[in-house]
Amino acid sequence: MVDFRYAQLCPVARACELLASRWTLLIVRDLFAGPLRFSDLQRALPGISTSVLAERLAHLEQRGVVERRELPPPAASSVYALTETGRALRPALIELVRWGARFMGASRPDDHLEPRWVPMGLEAMARRGPSPARSVEVRVRTGHEPLVLRVLGGPTGTRVCHEPGPADAVLEAEPRALLALAAGLLTADQAVAAGQALIQGDPAALGDFSGLFEMNLQPSDPTP
Amino acid sequence: MVDFRYAQLCPVARACELLASRWTLLIVRDLFAGPLRFSDLQRALPGISTSVLAERLAHLEQRGVVERRELPPPAASSVYALTETGRALRPALIELVRWGARFMGASRPDDHLEPRWVPMGLEAMARRGPSPARSVEVRVRTGHEPLVLRVLGGPTGTRVCHEPGPADAVLEAEPRALLALAAGLLTADQAVAAGQALIQGDPAALGDFSGLFEMNLQPSDPTP
DNA sequence: CTGCATCCGCTTCGATACTG
């Protein structure tokens, strides 16, 4: 794949030359939540081989999408981070999440789910039209410290914000449960009953939680 | 590639399973301008092999992104068209065009350019903030009938519209020249002088043409 | 002519083993 080129004068073709090989866009997605080490990426991408990961990172670095940073002495290691050009992919990635979300219905229960994917998932599925004027602090369970964000509804749409602040209610839940809640496949009460969530604060705000998002699941797999 | 799956519960991974193989997204891009026959696609995708094109189309059809339509008797042929699910990719594709456009600076002059790519390109590069209150009818030269669209500036951004209507000026040009004009790499007068364009109407509107678009070219290839 | 299927030589992928 070394330096494959489509013989096309087209921005989509240029983007595909950089991104449309196996694993590549998933590496970029993982780096959107912050810099990662080689082995962190390997863990987050079950099935990738070391050689392919090394090759993808080298190419993304060469093309200016990713940069390598050496950490200061105590941590004798280096991390990979998105460059400005890489971060500019955010709108495209958000739209791809919105599109790909319709295929999440056919859930494959053994699939891996990184907690760090949840914030971008919620941001992508945030309702763009008027949504309930509620604010919910969402705490994504990670096994260690939860990821904290706030989901804010309003007349101009739902926003997802990473800074702390006041909220009508707090919802702490497993990554899977959060996605199901946002998709409206589950209610907060059901998630609590199943031990996948803890809630505090205004029950009405939590009842409106799925109203803060929009999701268009595919009816079902067309040909199984 | 037959039915490769990432073991990830993530919309980006689901989308990549469908789209992130070589040629696949370019097929979708070409179908956005309307249904095409197998051989039309082959012509628009120089370098693709017949077997890969057939396989990609079969997969896209199976996954519900593309559908095959049999044309009525006189034309004993069939065409491929996007389904509703396929058309839902438009926002993602637009954002990918915006991102990929920054790599168009390193122009490879022998690259193929389909006139049908131009409308989506202009739509993607349309300025999103306030733009000059001008309307320009754009006629993309194709070798046969030109593709006609209108570019409309205004305080809420530039819109690209496919219906005919009044315009301050008319700009008929080669596909390459149109992209260069939108990118601000060329002025209308220069394009005319080079025989790549014809203009009519308000010269001021044409002078503002590149102001209707925004493009952020990469400074240069980071490592050649 | 259109829409593939088949075969061949080359590239890429995934899994494992190994090294600084």
Place this chain on the structure above:
DNA sequence: CAGTATCGAAGCGGATGCAG
């Protein structure tokens, strides 16, 4: 921890064949 080396398997591009 962060890769490189290696090898069988799968994918790809190009040519050819062939049915409708």
